Amino acid sequence: MTRTIDIAHVYQNGDMAAFLMACLTRPRTPWQPGWEYNPINVLPHNAATNRAYSGWNLFALMLEQDELGTTETGWLTKKQADRLNVVIHEQATPALIHYVDTSRQWARSWIVYNLSQTSGFKKPRVRTHFWDPIQRVDRIIVRSRAKVLHDARCPIPHYSPMDDRIYMPDRNLFLDSYSYYRTLLHELAHWTGHASRCNRRLRDIGFSDVRRAREELYAEIASMLLGMELGIGHDLDNHTEYVRSWVRILNDSDKEIRNAVATATKIQRYIKQFDRSSERPSRKRKGNEFCANAQPVD
16 A cells, blocks of 8 residues: 555644754755756646645645655646546555635645656646846845845844844855855845734844744745745755754644744745746735735734
């Protein structure tokens, strides 16, 4: 009998903290020049619709890809495979994902299979040119109009909610450009918490406050997702000083973990509105729509 990865198992057994930390502590390699980079397909996605999964389904499928030892991020249901004349291998490991609509009290589940365990899938044609990841992040920063100040005397990168500015050490103090932009994305995630954006009440948080641990977790999850999607990778090494405080929060309550993922997803979407190199155009929306129902830190 094949093993089925079920995201509901994570909730039922209370091991959400370990589940999330396993995702965060796996380094994600940045895109390297020399081959084509497709920004749409770097996150677990439905191969039939090209839409990325979100929330806990995304994390569950990321871990399953690691377990399978594959870099393939496409997934299909049996029905979709049959429609596309794709053959699912006999020993393929299914993954069970869930969608829950709390407002309508409605839930549904699907069994999906990774493309690495199938044959016959014809990948859609993609554009032959994509933005260089570094240029792409640069343009996001410019379009966001975030105020970024560089100072060699700045020992630790940080966002200040008091003057609404991101403070960064000089670029030449970073090991490479990817490290610089990964750190900058982390601070940009904090920047979204300003009262004029997602309003997470950052000005009320003390440095040793337990709410600081929550905010750091939100920013780290969001920057990980953005780093993967934009092609600059993710590495926890630069943020190890926060791990202990995260663990204190993570082991406290499953509700905390669900809130962290939901909030980080809203941060990711807020920042992505400044990206104009996306494959698919989206309708114009006010920035605060991306933070609808975002929970402030309290």
